[in-house]
Amino acid sequence: MQEILKPMDIEKRSFEIISQEIGSVDLNEKELLVLKRVIHTTADFDYKENLVFRNNPVEKGIEALKKGCVIVTDTNMALAGINKPSLKKGGNSAVCYIGDEDVAYAASEKGVTRAQAAVEKAAKLNEPVIFAIGNAPTALIKIDELINNGKLNPVLIIACPVGFVNVVESKELILKHNIPSITSVGRKGGSNVAAAVINAMLYQAFPR
Amino acid sequence: MQEILKPMDIEKRSFEIISQEIGSVDLNEKELLVLKRVIHTTADFDYKENLVFRNNPVEKGIEALKKGCVIVTDTNMALAGINKPSLKKGGNSAVCYIGDEDVAYAASEKGVTRAQAAVEKAAKLNEPVIFAIGNAPTALIKIDELINNGKLNPVLIIACPVGFVNVVESKELILKHNIPSITSVGRKGGSNVAAAVINAMLYQAFPR
Numbered sequence: 001m002q003e004i005l006k007p008m009d010i011e012k013r014s015f016e017i018i019s020q021e022i023g024s025v026d027l028n029e030k031e032l033l034v035l036k037r038v039i040h041t042t043a044d045f046d047y048k049e050n051l052v053f054r055n056n057p058v059e060k061g062i063e064a065l066k067k068g069c070v071i072v073t074d075t076n077m078a079l080a081g082i083n084k085p086s087l088k089k090g091g092n093s094a095v096c097y098i099g100d101e102d103v104a105y106a107a108s109e110k111g112v113t114r115a116q117a118a119v120e121k122a123a124k125l126n127e128p129v130i131f132a133i134g135n136a137p138t139a140l141i142k143i144d145e146l147i148n149n150g151k152l153n154p155v156l157i158i159a160c161p162v163g164f165v166n167v168v169e170s171k172e173l174i175l176k177h178n179i180p181s182i183t184s185v186g187r188k189g190g191s192n193v194a195a196a197v198i199n200a201m202l203y204q205a206f207p208r
Numbered sequence: 209m210q211e212i213l214k215p216m217d218i219e220k221r222s223f224e225i226i227s228q229e230i231g232s233v234d235l236n237e238k239e240l241l242v243l244k245r246v247i248h249t250t251a252d253f254d255y256k257e258n259l260v261f262r263n264n265p266v267e268k269g270i271e272a273l274k275k276g277c278v279i280v281t282d283t284n285m286a287l288a289g290i291n292k293p294s295l296k297k298g299g300n301s302a303v304c305y306i307g308d309e310d311v312a313y314a315a316s317e318k319g320v321t322r323a324q325a326a327v328e329k330a331a332k333l334n335e336p337v338i339f340a341i342g343n344a345p346t347a348l349i350k351i352d353e354l355i356n357n358g359k360l361n362p363v364l365i366i367a368c369p370v371g372f373v374n375v376v377e378s379k380e381l382i383l384k385h386n387i388p389s390i391t392s393v394g395r396k397g398g399s400n401v402a403a404a405v406i407n408a409m410l411y412q413a414f415p416r
Contacts, residue, residue: 006321007321010371010373010374013372013373014371014372014373017372017373018372040371040372041370041398042370042396042398043370043371043372043375043394043395043396043397044252044396075288075289076288077285077288077289077399077400077403079288080283080284080285080287080288081283081285081399113214113215162249162250162251163218163222163248163251164221164222164225164226164248164251165218165221165222165225166218167251186251187251188250188251188252189251190249190250190400191285191289191400192285192398192399192400195285
């Protein structure tokens with residue numbers, strides 16, 4: 001059997017392999033580190049083409065994390081994937097409202113998805129918000145609507161739902177805004193991708 | 209903007225699209241449902257080639273879930289991705305030991321990874337165990353070792369770590385055994401994939 005390496009050594013060697021195989025990429029150094037971590041998480045080099053950075057999102061995200069902000073995820077899985085020790089270093093917090101009783105109630109009352117009701121709840125936060133959406137296209141649709149209505153102004157939107165219905169279109173809505181965004185265009189994405197994007201910024205803001 | 213569908217309708221339509229695009233697959237109906245859910249979770253049709261079913265794993269897994277068993281994951285992310293209402297229907301439980309203090313202590317004492325120490329802890333369970341490994345190749349290496357030593361006999365191994373170092377080789381170790389297994393051969397996999405495999409079996413065992 002192959003040599004057993006320590007987790008940090010495995011990560012280092014993995015990034016070396018990714019760097020060797022990725023070829024030339026037209027991204028700045030900070031964005032490249034995000035792309036590499038997404039590939040590290042998925043072993044899928046398609047993200048070289050699929051991951052779109054708009055309005056200087058990684059620099060803005062790192063800046064917000066250094067100052068302190070709330071990361072709002074649309075799944076408990078994305079929440080679980082965020083590195084908690086790194087999160088705490090900067091006094092940041094991460095929340096997922098999808099399972100909250102008041103969100104379930106509001107969704108049922110208004111006839112919307114829980115993901116939409118969860119975005120409405122997040123829009124009431126007073127702190128700067130980074131959205132990390134890895135599952136629900138309806139979350140992006142609601143984010144778009146609230147921005148259009150002047151009711152939401154997030155620091156950064158990570159727009160990475162995965163799937164086959166409304167997913168591609170919901171991401172296009174986000175790309176139209178002047179707000180910093182990191183989008184996995186097309187069908188691919190996921191909670192793991194959203195969490196990886198957050199972690200890639202956390203590790204740059206607060207080196208391990 | 210496109211029509212807003214309810215979550216269950218979106219899922220149904222997604223599976224219709226996957227069925228249209230997947231083409232012919234040499235799997236039984238139960239296995240095919242697992243493959244389709246993995247594609248639903250990743251939007252990645254590579255799993256049509258990558259997902260390997262050995263020793264009648266889906267039927268064995270469903271059988272175990274109906275009788276009651278413990279699902280052991282290697283990440284909190286995989287744990288978070290398992291559908292809890294479905295899990296409870298059958299009186300099953302899911303655990304992740306990776307963050308446990310006794311596991312951290314044992315790993316440090318023995319100079320092994322926490323993933324390995326977590327597998328050793330799981331090997332002491334008296335209930336039937338399904339392993340759902342989506343991250344750590346060292347977990348698979350430890351599972352292989354304990355099986356070889358007659359110290360572990362899981363009902364099913366979901367062998368889906370993702371990555372670039374030791375990942376491919378660790379999966380090959382699992383494929384050598386006569387134990388039921390579902391393996392994402394090659395580099396791809398992930399906590400989301402491991403959770404999707406579990407959910408696909410839960411939904412067959414306990415229809416929603």
